[in-house]
Amino acid sequence: MLKAIQAQHDFPLWAVTGAGKTEITFASLAWAIESQWRIAFVTPRIDVCNELYPRLQQTFPTVSILLQHGQAQIPYQYRQLTVCTVQQLLHFVKAFDLIIIDEVDAYPFVNNRLLPQAVRRARKATGVTCQLTATPPAKLVRVFRRDANKELAILPLRFHQQPLPQLTIKVCSTTPAILAGQTQRYVWWMNTIARWVQAGYPFLVFVAVVEQLEMIYRYIKHHLTTSSIRGTTVHAGDPFQVQTVAAFRNREYTFLVTTTILERGVTFSNLQVLILAADARHFTATTLIQIAGRVGRKSATPTGEVLAVCQQYTWALKRARREIAFLNRQGKNLVTK
Structure with a gap:
């Protein structure tokens, strides 16, 4: 992921549930922060934002971080790192050097035509998008199967190296x-x-x-x-x-x-x-x-x-x-x- 971001290439990651997707982004976030990039860490769901925000605060205590979603009480202020629902990107135009989208398969992002456009609109022309998912939508998988120049990174193992529980x-x-x-x-x-x-x-x-x-x-x-x-x-x-x-x-x-x-x-x-x-x-x-x-x-x-x-x-x-x-x-x- 870090090499792709440094080369300003988009990076999609299919990592199993419990693989530690958030932690996987930390090295890339640290590099982007040091490089003075403006970053949006977005997810379709408010509850995931609320869990993500304190984890990023703990990991990057010296970085100014903003939490934005429909139920957030914090008024908007410029921050280097913004944690928000994907709907909040509708308010931004060419603002972010790096956009990390967690749970790209979750409602309301999946099967929505407007929100992917909002992501593209909120990203700078030279910006990078990383998509994270544990259950990639069929459409995303088909894109990478059709195009030999595109690669979908797969992490099939949890961080503790134990198998996924079977139904x-x-x-x-x-x-x-x-x-x-x-x-x-x-x-x-x-x-x-x-x-x-x-x-x-x-x-x-x-x-x-x-x-x-x-x-x-x-x-x-x-x-x-x-x-x-x-x-x-x-x-x-x-x-x-x-x-x-x-x-x-x-x-x-x-x-x-x-x-x-x-x-x-x-x-x-x-x-x-x-x-x-x-x-x-x-x-x-x-x-x-x-x-x-x-x-x-x-x-x-x-x-x-x-x-x-x-x-x-x-x-x-x-x-x-x-x-x-x-x-x-x-x-x-x-x-x-």
């Missing part, structure tokens, strides 16, 4: 009725949850839509024999989303029932994951890979379970398992070389 797919015909609130009958995946609780593991339960959150939360609480286990729900429209996630990280909650809002941009130690109705259309292959990537991110706890409960083995589930297996093979080859 364990199991069928449960009762789950749809539970999601609809039509039954409280005990099902086998509650045994998995009980085992996690007994082991003291925090866990996330993913559902497809907001309407299912409270139903599943009540179901789990009803069947847990330990009444002291605390949990709650979280979703994109939750006004206490940031506080809830922070409380979960601090172990004030044992579990969260969540929508795909927590599919990316968050790291928790010793995490286990359950995906209910994993065959729902909301769970695309990209989403499933990102969800699985929440597990095993810490070097002290590099493993964990990702249980996907479904009625049908969908194309998205197949593709997610296939891509995780492919990256793990590539990572294994990298370690053994």
Whole structure:
């Protein structure tokens, strides 16, 4: 990455979830800062900006850094390094020498015609763009397959050199009725949850839509024999989303029932994951890979379970398992070389 930036070449990076994409940029950022370049580190999502900002402040304590997004309370000021949502680039024209875009596959950047134009408009004529992703959009991959002069760098290994957690797919015909609130009958995946609780593991339960959150939360609480286990729900429209996630990280909650809002941009130690109705259309292959990537991110706890409960083995589930297996093979080859 550093060599490409120094040569003023764009640099796309496909790095697996938990590879340490942010840390990979640090050497390039340090060089660009020393070279007096103006830098934008952008991401499509506010929550990722909020996590990124303090990490960059800690790494570059002498650099003036600005945080900008729709919910930020800080008024705009010129800073050498700006951390912002990609939408904020609509306010800039030929301003930045280096633009790093994290999560280029995430909404609203992916499949959006306006925002890539905003990136090009905000970059100086001699500027450089670095695109980072753990799940590259098919369109991006096709561009590099067609053009032999363009290269997509791939990092198939996590920083702790352990494989990505693979999806364990199991069928449960009762789950749809539970999601609809039509039954409280005990099902086998509650045994998995009980085992996690007994082991003291925090866990996330993913559902497809907001309407299912409270139903599943009540179901789990009803069947847990330990009444002291605390949990709650979280979703994109939750006004206490940031506080809830922070409380979960601090172990004030044992579990969260969540929508795909927590599919990316968050790291928790010793995490286990359950995906209910994993065959729902909301769970695309990209989403499933990102969800699985929440597990095993810490070097002290590099493993964990990702249980996907479904009625049908969908194309998205197949593709997610296939891509995780492919990256793990590539990572294994990298370690053994």
